[in-house]
Amino acid sequence: MTAAPVQPAPVPTTPVPVRGSALRRSASAAAAGLGHAAVPVLIALTLGAVVLAATGNDPLAIYARLLEEAFGTPSRWDATLAAATPLLFTAVAAAFAYRAGVFTVGVEGSFLIGGLTAAVIGAHMGSVPAPLAALLPLAGALVAGVLVAAVPAVLRAVWSVDEVVTTLMFNFIAAGLAAWSVQAFFQERGQANSATAYVTENAELAALAPPGQVNWGLVLGLALLAAYALFMRRTALGFEFRAVGAAPRFAVAQGLRTRTVVLVALLGAGLIGGLGGGAHALGIVHRYTGGFSASFGFTGIAIALIARFSPVGIALGALLFGALSAAGATVQLFIDLPVQLIDILQGTVMVFAVAQFAVPRFLRRRREPTGAAA
Template identity: 30%
Template structure:
């Protein structure tokens, strides 16, 4: 019942928000001398026009759903993890390392090893911010932003230095072992099993948040750390767990990108999935089931806009405006009921 209600909540008001955003985007298109109907038509076709377009949309949704599900846990627990982008990179680095080192293993062992390596690495990178918060009172908003920069710089260092491929000497690593590739599920498209994995992760995080006592404890921490402490909940441990879970999901997204799509690591492997994931989680009111829908929406906007740029010569960055206005109008329509908890109470 709660599931039905939350799906309803996720469909009605966000749809209105999307309508407003498309309107704003349309005005912008007219101002810049494009025909909005043509542009949006091409965009729609680009996102859903053929089996291949749909597969590409779902491919772009996969990391967003993974990241959004994890962030839903963090945001519900009252910790503002802005660092999914860095955690994704941390995961991608570890997954690539595992995929290059353990070349002899069979696929049914190597694939899980690669994914777990990515998730663990992301969890550690996120957990570091959680530790700094709990132990030193460092604002997670600032530390996760710093850790984003550090992870991206570290990746740049690794792919130009220690991990650079032997031949070719492009700033990228060697390919991971063939046995580490995620199986494709809709040949001839590139859609891989990572998409199903993201649905699974969304379901598991939903159950964790809303159907388990641990999730109840986390949400209590998010609503009122004082009340949580009074109820005997270890607030510090809760915040650490929330950071590790959200970091782990983002790290898994990095591993899925490497093992499902790019098969190697290079600079700029993520076009900003970690930041879009924040919007995806918030737009779904931090409900992982809702994240599936908002993730596909943002994935469709992204893949549709790429086709729009190719076929209608409209700059694809329009998608950022649309995504941003979706968030703004959703905020104005009161989709989000969460508030930041009182910082003083966390001392």
């Protein structure tokens, strides 16, 4: 009797995921993120147009002029990128903490003390070789930024003290300490305002395209942005950051290192903010003076929220706010533009960026069943 032929095993019909589909999902997520980011910007432009029209101005003409003054020529691109550089640091600092669900507002304080430290060290680098003369002030700025964030970090990680309050208060402490230190110890003779001595030439961050203002600080900021992206996506601690930020109760239940995550998040934000202040001191201002920061730390918060912590979104947000700053400073030379318009646009973007981020989280919490919080 002839044996029945063996039938081949059925071939699975379920398609195997390929790299292309993953790339398409990433592209879709990026497009959705950019769509969310565009909402507060469009609202701000609309309200700005209403204000301009109510004051007898042509909104389209003024917006076209702003665009030209931000990107119209290589020199305007240089001004925009220079204005965006400190915002790149502060936005990465804010996003680094916020990914862990830690809502610090203390980047401004770290930026100020980091800038002062770099300026003071950089003024005494005359006999130090050029690469080291810039690295030492930047290292000092790193340490200073971490020290500003250390007390709020410990209070939050160990005793669960609200970091919004402590970091906000430390901004005032840092600003007062910086102003007092300059006047008491580091005031440059012959200066009418509170200012340190200029950093030595070999300590400056060199311009990328002299005589423009864009310098190696921009390269450092972009490298930091890439490191942030890799940390969040490719490291175990980065995974814990995202897990704690997305579902803190679940993270605790799963035994994740929530206290370590909170501590690293706040100290890391301070470190990045301090480095940004150091780069600003060595690359743009070349010393520390009154008005050293144009609220860069607070603007960085808005950028991080607009971008929803996306590296690409952070880069675009920093470019947007840098363009508004650079164009607003020069466009009044050509048209009768109210100086407050730029503040209105930036403030409106900030308000709706925060609202767009916070309101859905609030509604989700309201919809949670009562027993879920137990």
